[in-house]
Amino acid sequence: MFDLNQSIASWRNTQRSKASLSESEVVELEDHLRESVDRLSSGELSEEEAFLVASRRLGAPESLAQEFDKVRPSATVPGWVWFIVGYLALSMLNKGMTTLVLGIGALSISWGFESWVTLVLLYGTVLLYFVFLVLYAMRWVGRNPWGTSAIGVRILNMATTWTGAGVLLVAVMLYPAVASLLRALLISKVTSDVGTLSFGQFALVNATLVQFLTGFIPLVLTVVLIRGLRRSKGQVLKQVG
Amino acid sequence: MISKDLVAASSRPLVLAILSDGESYGYAVLQKVKSLSEGELEWTEGMLYPVLHRLEREKLIVSRWKVGETGRRRKYYRLSAKGTKGLKAEREQWFTVHRTLSRLWGTQACLT
Numbered sequence: 001m002f003d004l005n006q007s008i009a010s011w012r013n014t015q016r017s018k019a020s021l022s023e024s025e026v027v028e029l030e031d032h033l034r035e036s037v038d039r040l041s042s043g044e045l046s047e048e049e050a051f052l053v054a055s056r057r058l059g060a061p062e063s064l065a066q067e068f069d070k071v072r073p074s075a076t077v078p079g080w081v082w083f084i085v086g087y088l089a090l091s092m093l094n095k096g097m098t099t100l101v102l103g104i105g106a107l108s109i110s111w112g113f114e115s116w117v118t119l120v121l122l123y124g125t126v127l128l129y130f131v132f133l134v135l136y137a138m139r140w141v142g143r144n145p146w147g148t149s150a151i152g153v154r155i156l157n158m159a160t161t162w163t164g165a166g167v168l169l170v171a172v173m174l175y176p177a178v179a180s181l182l183r184a185l186l187i188s189k190v191t192s193d194v195g196t197l198s199f200g201q202f203a204l205v206n207a208t209l210v211q212f213l214t215g216f217i218p219l220v221l222t223v224v225l226i227r228g229l230r231r232s233k234g235q236v237l238k239q240v241g
Numbered sequence: 242m243i244s245k246d247l248v249a250a251s252s253r254p255l256v257l258a259i260l261s262d263g264e265s266y267g268y269a270v271l272q273k274v275k276s277l278s279e280g281e282l283e284w285t286e287g288m289l290y291p292v293l294h295r296l297e298r299e300k301l302i303v304s305r306w307k308v309g310e311t312g313r314r315r316k317y318y319r320l321s322a323k324g325t326k327g328l329k330a331e332r333e334q335w336f337t338v339h340r341t342l343s344r345l346w347g348t349q350a351c352l353t
Contacts, residue, residue, distance in 0.1 A: 031309075031313050
C-alpha cells in the first residue's frame with residue numbers, strides 16, 4: 001500500500017544527502033512537491049502515480065544540486081581560495097588540538113602521572129584525526145552524517161567545490177595523523193631507553209621543529225591568500241554582482 | 242519547443258515580471274509561466290528555486306514564510322524597489338533583441 005508521507009520522507013532524505021540542500025530549501029521544495037501531487041491526483045492519476053510524476057518533474061537530486069550550488073556564495077569565489085581557506089582552517093584545528101593534547105600531556109607529567117597517560121592522550125589525537133577522515137570520506141561519497149547545517153560540513157563542502165583541493169586536504173589531514181603517531185612512538189621509545197633529561201631535550205627540539213613547520217606553512221599561505229584576494233577582488237565582486 | 246539555453250536566459254525576466262503582479266510562490270509562478278506560454282516554455286520545476294534564490298540574493302526580490310491554507314509553511318516572494326528597476330532594465334534589453342530580430346525577419350513576430 002502506497003504511503004505518501006513515507007515516500008515524501010524518503011524523498012526528503014535523498015535531497016538532504018544527495019543534493020546537499022539546506023533545511024529551508026527542502027521545506028520549500030516539499031511544499032511544491034505536495035501541491036503538485038495534490039493537483040495531479042485530483043485528475044486521473046492515483047496518489048502513487050502523481051507522486052512519481054511530481055518528483056520527476058521537480059528534477060533529479062544531482063542536477064538540482066548543480067543548480068543550487070551555482071547560486072551559493074561559495075560558487076562565486078575561485079576554488080583555490082577555498083582550498084587555502086580550508087587548509088588554514090584545518091591547520092588551526094590541528095594546532096589547537098595538538099596544543100591542547102600536548103598541554104594536557106605536559107601537565108600530566110608534571111603532576112607525576114605515568115607516561116602511559118600521556119601516550120593515551122597522544123594516541124587519542126591520532127584517533128580523532130582518523131574519525132575526522134572517515135567522516136570526510138563519508139561526505140565525499142555523498143553520505144552526510146551531520147545534516148547540512150553543521151559548520152564542519154560547510155567548510156568541507158567549500159573544499160570539495162574543487163576536486164584537487166579535496167585530495168590535497170586529505171593529504172594535509174593525513175600528515176598530522178602520521179606525524180603524531182611517529183611522535184608518540186618516538187616518545188615512548190625515548191622514555192623507556194634514556195633518562196628524563198634526554199627526553200626533555202628531545203621533546204624541546206621536536207616541539208620547536210613541529211611548531212615552526214605548522215606555523216610557517218599557514219603563514220606563507222595567508223600571505224598568498226591576501227595577495228591573491230587583492231588581485232582577484234574586482235573579478236570576484238563582478239561575479240557576485 | 243524552446244531551447245534549454247533560451248529557457249534559462251528568459252527565466253529571470255519572466256520571474257521578475259510575474260512577481261511585479263504581486264506576491265507569489267514557486268508553484269504558482271511555474272503555473273503562470275506554463276499557461277502564458279501555452280506549455281511552450283517547459284522548465285524542470287526544481288530549477289525555478291535556484292533562480293528565485295539568486296534574485297533574492299541580488300535583492301531584486303524579497304521573501305517571507307507564511308503558513309498557507311493547506312497548513313504547510315510556504316515561501317512567498319515579491320518584487321523589491323531594486324527589482325522594479327531591474328525588471329525595467331530587463332524589459333529594455335529584451336525589447337532591443339526583439340526589435341533587432343523583427344527587423345531581420347519582418348514584423349510578423351511583433352510583441353504588441
